Amino acid sequence: MTLQVAVVGSGPAGCYTAQALLKALPGARITLVERLPVPFGLVRYGVAADHQGTKSVTRQFERVLSHPDVTFVGNVEVGTDVSLEVLRSSFDAVVIATGLDRDRRLGIPGEELPGVVASGRVTRWANGHPDACPAPPLLGRSAVVIGNGNVAIDVVRLLAKSPSDFAGSDLPAVVASALAAARIEEIVLVGRRGVDQARFDPAMVKELTRIGGATFDIPSISTAAVSPHAVSLRHLGEHQPRGDRVTVRFRFGWSPLRIEGDARVEKVVFADSTGAEHSVATETVVSAIGFAGPAALVPDEAPAESGRLDAGLYCVGWARRGPRGTIPEARTDARHVAGVVAADLKGRGPIPGRADPYRCFAALPATDLAGWHAIDRHERATAADGRVRNKITDRRALLRLARPHLNHLEGEPA
Amino acid sequence: MSIDVLYGTESGNAEMAAEEIVAALGDGRAVDLQDLDPDDLTSSAVYLVLCSTYGDGELPASAQPFVDALQAKRPDLTGVRYAIFGLGDSSYAESYSLGGNQLAECLDAQGAARFGDFGRHDASSSDDLVASAVAWAETALADVATAAA
Numbered sequence: 389m390t391l392q393v394a395v396v397g398s399g400p401a402g403c404y405t406a407q408a409l410l411k412a413l414p415g416a417r418i419t420l421v422e423r424l425p426v427p428f429g430l431v432r433y434g435v436a437a438d439h440q441g442t443k444s445v446t447r448q449f450e451r452v453l454s455h456p457d458v459t460f461v462g463n464v465e466v467g468t469d470v471s472l473e474v475l476r477s478s479f480d481a482v483v484i485a486t487g488l489d490r491d492r493r494l495g496i497p498g499e500e501l502p503g504v505v506a507s508g509r510v511t512r513w514a515n516g517h518p519d520a521c522p523a524p525p526l527l528g529r530s531a532v533v534i535g536n537g538n539v540a541i542d543v544v545r546l547l548a549k550s551p552s553d554f555a556g557s558d559l560p561a562v563v564a565s566a567l568a569a570a571r572i573e574e575i576v577l578v579g580r581r582g583v584d585q586a587r588f589d590p591a592m593v594k595e596l597t598r599i600g601g602a603t604f605d606i607p608s609i610s611t612a613a614v615s616p617h618a619v620s621l622r623h624l625g626e627h628q629p630r631g632d633r634v635t636v637r638f639r640f641g642w643s644p645l646r647i648e649g650d651a652r653v654e655k656v657v658f659a660d661s662t663g664a665e666h667s668v669a670t671e672t673v674v675s676a677i678g679f680a681g682p683a684a685l686v687p688d689e690a691p692a693e694s695g696r697l698d699a700g701l702y703c704v705g706w707a708r709r710g711p712r713g714t715i716p717e718a719r720t721d722a723r724h725v726a727g728v729v730a731a732d733l734k735g736r737g738p739i740p741g742r743a744d745p746y747r748c749f750a751a752l753p754a755t756d757l758a759g760w761h762a763i764d765r766h767e768r769a770t771a772a773d774g775r776v777r778n779k780i781t782d783r784r785a786l787l788r789l790a791r792p793h794l795n796h797l798e799g800e801p802a
Numbered sequence: 803m804s805i806d807v808l809y810g811t812e813s814g815n816a817e818m819a820a821e822e823i824v825a826a827l828g829d830g831r832a833v834d835l836q837d838l839d840p841d842d843l844t845s846s847a848v849y850l851v852l853c854s855t856y857g858d859g860e861l862p863a864s865a866q867p868f869v870d871a872l873q874a875k876r877p878d879l880t881g882v883r884y885a886i887f888g889l890g891d892s893s894y895a896e897s898y899s900l901g902g903n904q905l906a907e908c909l910d911a912q913g914a915a916r917f918g919d920f921g922r923h924d925a926s927s928s929d930d931l932v933a934s935a936v937a938w939a940e941t942a943l944a945d946v947a948t949a950a951a
Binding site (some may be wrong): 716 | 815896
């Protein structure tokens, strides 16, 4: 009997796990179960629209999905459409790779005011996620971005760029028009820590020099400061475009205390290290302080170190390690967990009397790889305005293109 | 003449390109640089080396131990022939494709001889990585064959 492994989630952790399992368990069949009709998770819906180079790992993932031993089952949410228990009784091993998509909260007064939005929602919207697009964020002429990681810099680029700066990206047209209509003039990027403890990659700061029409206001940094962050900020200060379309101000060492406003946000109050308060007037606040657990389907106090949660049940990526680490770290993690799965299965073999693995999807309107490829072809063929892809942002439209059909996964493959 | 396709990778793109080169050539083997001892480099093989770039122009994780060993052991690589292909992302103009440059400099410093064109692939371009890498490999190997004839 062929070994059958289900991977829940087709983002970077899921795709790298399938890739690693193909090598570690040759001959096993791997099924990626994805709640959307489209694969790639955060690569499609988290990596910024103007970072197509980072999104290029999908070339590898396409190769994985097209492997004869891999099956993509889209539009099926484990825990809702099919239970984890049923999945576990149908496959010899199940690997949870659902990631984390809940925004970490600031935990300060005023966070509920209209005009305050978390970065996960913003990046899903800017990436055309079908769950985020019906509710675009409320944008004003000014914005405060709270956070000091790469996502905060992604948000700054999104808000600061002019429409022509998005050539070569796959920013959806509805997002581009909303941004253009907001005519954002001032962005203040505030980090709790000092310059040297900032979390962004220095290369991401240097990249900001390319935003035409922008001026960057950078606090003076001692020439003695040699951290890569300090060096990258000095570089930005020296090579910045000094335009008058938009101003981006960097502020370090300020902790947010409260957000104030009546009908919507009007200002954010911060405290510096001496306790002195600084008030910044703004119409929009984006918090970019990361994601929070727990991961869907993973028990809270799960012993996740090896990636093994229970007999035949594993977790990988952010679902295992928490919301830290980039795409390469997902690859490292996936290879580790795939090794654990392979060792367990080699010792144990298929579950005796296991159900036909595809029976659990038989009554569901699942989509397949051909469905994703139909969406992909359509998105590429209809791209306009210098975009590389015209992302379909409506779930029903995605499903129409993917043509879900019942029972097409019937029968255990040879 | 045996062909080793060596790769230094961070996200796996260079590994994929190396595997696809081996498949297209129908010859050789793909070897992760982290699994290679510099002392094992030999003049009886030809090396096709693919190397990505990480962060602000650094070497990718899987090339770092190889370069560390190269700099510690300083083997004499006279007679070792290699061609190089750098992967990068022009979104980061300051550091574009610097990983491949660094690796080539380290091999050159030990006396290795480079052949063929310095291949490049920009992840932000619309060029297909696999097609670019396979075309580079075929051209480079044709150059070696001509030189040997």
